[in-house]
Amino acid sequence: MDIATSPLALPFPAMPAIGGVTLRVARARYKAWDRADLTYAELAPGTALAGVFTRNVCCSTEVEMGRESVAGGAARALVVNAGNSNAFTGYRGREAVEQITAQVAAHLGCSPAEVLVSSTGVIGVPLPKDKAREGVAAALTAEPCGWEDAARTIGTTDTFAKGATVSAMIGDVKVTLNGIIKGSGMIAPDMATMLGYIFTDAAVSPAFLQACLPAANAGTFNCITVDSDTSTSDTVLAFATGAAGNAVLEGQDSPGADAFMAAMQDICRQLAHLVVRDGEGAQKFIAITVTGAVSDESARIVGLAIANSPLVKTAIAGGDANWGRVVMAVGKAGQPADRDRLSIAFGGVWAAKDGLPLADYDEAPVAAHLAGQEVEITVDLGLGEGRATVWTCDLTHGYIAINADYRS
């Protein structure tokens, strides 16, 4: 099956080198394909590590071991396997991951816990140890490659390579954050998995890095949805090499901490949007802003209920300003809401206010807005000051085609 590049794709940005990070790719041949499928990132000694992982209780071995590594706060290498998710493979899957961490640790002279592994692709098939061993050996000695090569290699059914770069000033030192991410194209029986990696030359303590990442995650990766399904392998890792030489960021009070946190937020938002832009069958990028909720978290839950509603997503696919379906989604979210205070706008034009359709509602500008690739829905609950924005894509025949019509 050949999936066309998403109409919402963005070009890969020019991304500078990050001191302390060396990227290499190799062919482990996890599938019968003619492409690199093993990504290796070597990290300078002293690199701080942070991570956030899926809440899916049937998570993969890689996620379990990743959590243990994050507790240690230090990383020397990252290995990403594409084509085999190694999920639901029991002890055999764990043995394969332990083999990889041991092999890399021996090469670098570090602890196996400092080697992070992610895998994505077919499930239920233990990662083949022989292919992994040869792939890792090839990667360890391969020529260094660029960010776009790495971004393409971690992908599976992604339709474009996804990366972002952001910089920030910490005192008079410029630091850079580079991120690459994969998700969420999918072919049965593969699983959509979001794997994101952020590399920075900033000097950051592991504890502060682990504080920054979940904070940035909350309003970015946790605010996107393609189809409401949660992968068993979702992972976002952050690596800080310290090569920029700034005064180490130890906490929120460190000079420059605000700038770093803002940069982390920015790159996470950019990467999250790229995943939505490669959502299966996506034709439209939808931003849903909920205001007037009793709290920010309540606003986020209402926003996700709207974003996950198949009826809302199909309406947007059809260019239909169907605020009735938005009302329905608000009501089913289980959050405080009052039908008679609800107001709904598309592209900034209010279709309904205080629980009633507007008498003078002009559908023409709304129809023009919905015909575009970027759709904005605003919902005001009229209850409080809570607000959130979530992002999703529309639900189209393409989604059905990718997930039902084809089998690998």
Added chain:
Amino acid sequence: MDIATSPLALPFPAMPAIGGVTLRVARARYKAWDRADLTYAELAPGTALAGVFTRNVCCSTEVEMGRESVAGGAARALVVNAGNSNAFTGYRGREAVEQITAQVAAHLGCSPAEVLVSSTGVIGVPLPKDKAREGVAAALTAEPCGWEDAARTIGTTDTFAKGATVSAMIGDVKVTLNGIIKGSGMIAPDMATMLGYIFTDAAVSPAFLQACLPAANAGTFNCITVDSDTSTSDTVLAFATGAAGNAVLEGQDSPGADAFMAAMQDICRQLAHLVVRDGEGAQKFIAITVTGAVSDESARIVGLAIANSPLVKTAIAGGDANWGRVVMAVGKAGQPADRDRLSIAFGGVWAAKDGLPLADYDEAPVAAHLAGQEVEITVDLGLGEGRATVWTCDLTHGYIAINADYRS
């Protein structure tokens, strides 16, 4: 838009008369269509009433007023409007419903609270009072009609008329339960709404009827899903006229109460299945049984997570025994589960046991099972004794076509 009859449709059953229930239909012309769209059921004095309603907090006026009527426990009439849901219409919508209850109450010499009203169809447009008044007047003097006429008239975009009948013995008295239901075809901007009505000639106290209905609802209507979206108008009402002359069922200890509760459960299950069989775009009827959960409720939540997963539903549409997607859905349900104890079967053939794909798994019988119209998925969590069965349909191009491609 012409929607073909669901391939999962069942013929309308032969349904006997219910003493104390007279059905009539009329043309209120809520839409520009050539069909009856107002259903009127007259109920003998002394008819007991019970009801369960949507949990959507943006519910319709009809649901609010229905809850008040159920608190009274008595009903003399039911009016169902098709073509206009009267939802999100504020005080003007309430005025229209109050006009209907007053009109019928004056005719019957009863309290307006004893007149139940449901509406389904386009939202955001107050039910037109003049059409409602003329439609009700016509219905009050129309010739009585049969169950199939009534079942067809409460429908909107349903592709077939849906009814079921069950009988039970209470002592030596045979009682009958007849049910009709509508749902869940839909055309934008209409809302999918499930409206179900159960009529019985059994003599039942309002309190016991209101105990039986939620009990039956829990394992039937609350265990079906088409697309995870919850209508603002969902309603199931039960009316017991007492015409059968049995000793009044006052509670669980009344002789015959068990038989009546079993019959109520049976008819609710039949009606719930009919809604799934008319699910938008449905090609397959899917039963998902979860066993080994820590509780029945936990099993139901896990089952619904599987049933609502777009990835599972598209896999079934494609005839793909994708147990990996089932694992994913189990894990995201937020209920106790252990990846390494999970077993999954399709059509009774185990594909994975105790967290591992079976080495000798023969896909041929599974593929044959998935090629049929009735699909069974069994998930054993291996934790406890909790179990539940939920029902859904597959997710196909037909769903996208109905909800995105066409506009009214």
